[in-house]
Amino acid sequence: MNNRQRKFAFVAAILFQLVIMAGVWVNGFYPLWLGEEVRLKTRPVDPRDLFRGNYARLHYDFDTIEPGASADFRPGDVVYVPLVRHGDLWDPQPAQASRPESGVFLRGRVTSRPWRSGSRVTFGIEALFAPKEKALALEKQLRHAAVAVVRVAPNGRAALVSVNSE
């Protein structure tokens, strides 16, 4: 490899990193840009993450597939949770394997095998990053009555906007 080709290869390597960073950004940003806003009941727990800083982990009623239905889903499977509006809040419907033809729905991924309490599903809206004190305070204040404001893109990808009291 001569010097010119080497230079080109290095530029390509740096561009590759830039494309990955842009991809991660677009993946996080486009539901905020294109999505519809929904409000979902949640419970913040477990702040702290070694790599990504402090955060409050958010639990939702729909992040576990019931034991009866969970046998149909394997880890890694994509699941869809349709949402139905009831006043200010949106209620989750039972998870399904096929994409709903209409309406607002969340797209998630099964991350555990079926167990007594069912299978765990993640939707990309489980982590609210905040300073340690704020994350701990959120956990205490909002333990029983919190609402996650989420924007959901037409394909079901969701992005967390904020967490408020009910």
Next chain:
Amino acid sequence: MQLLGLLRRELRSECRQWVDDGDISAEQGERILARYGTSLEDVSDGSLAYKVLVGVALLFAGMAMMLLVSANWEEIPRAVPMLGLVATTLVLNGIGVRHFLRDGSGIGWLFVGSISYGASIMLIAQIYHLGEHFPDGLLVWALGVAPMALLTRSRVIALLMLALALFWLMAEGQFSPPWAMVLFLGCSVAVARMACSAGLMIVTVAAAVTWLNVLLGWAYGYPWRPDIEAGHLTLNMGLLALIFMAGHRLSATTSVYLRRTATLLSLWALRGYLLLLLPFTFTEFCEGYLKELETVMDPGLWMGLLAAIPAAWLALRNRSAHPLSRGLVMGLPLVMVLLHGGISESMAVPVTVLVNLLVLGSAIVLVQQGLLKGLSQYFYSGVALLLVLGMMRYVDLVGDYVGGSVLFLLAAGILFLAAHYWRDRQGGAGHE
């Protein structure tokens, strides 16, 4: 085996002393050191301390950057820290590339640039609260570092990539079979070859062994999760045999770095073999292993055979290894099939006795080879193995008191015969 080649710094220092004292000429000193890929003029000792300190300083700088990112700068608009970190990554990598293309330096800049790149990914994930599948962050971090490692042929950047890939392997391995690891292993081997680095090659082999164990776990638990089964021991028997024989095969090469790799591979395979054998000297462990083993359809057996059969072929062709180790490696595929297909848990006691005798034989060979070839590591490993075996058998009897006593008598007899054989051989050699 060039165990002395692993102590090049000490060897260089000793050799300089011999030359200064007039015990050997400088030319002789150079010839001795050339056998181990070094020379009297090698000044890497001083620069090594510099490199290590700078390396740790850069790592600390990278960690400082990660902590700053983790501090959640909520008061600052989102775009500012994100664009700041992306720009920092570009600047660091730009300076690094410029230095590297000019005179081959700049690895430090690129190393910190690679950490800054990872910090940028984490920051973007933090700003947008991305928490769906965190191993993906580690995967794209390692993917972005891989081309830099290949282009610079840098061991440090390759080690960073491999460390990230291993973190990803452990994290992703819980959710799905981590196939992408093959990319990082290939990249690491390529850098190790281009940089002539025995250390990186050994770390890559260790990472490959870990990866194969995770894959076997998935073969057992697919599609739900990776399971740890008795067949993992069978796989590791085969892998150790292959690594050991590959080490012997490579030791014949003229390349100094490959000879050093071969020495390290053989040494660590030997240590692994001894560690693997010791639990099998306990009846309960042997019984549990034989009970848990699945039939000949066990994926652990088939993956183990994929390693053990080439190892047996290498043992058949390579006569440089000791006859006991060659015999064990050649017979391993048959032993593995027998363990999975023909031996039931009711035969645990005879199998345990055989393994105890095998450990005894291995210890005797290690002591003998240690003395014969002047390899102190072998000698002391053999002595330590004998003492550990004696202590374990005294605490944990095989076949009650009478059985334990018979085993000790048998061991004493074998040791006595080996000692006499050794003395007679030494005497014979003295007369010649």
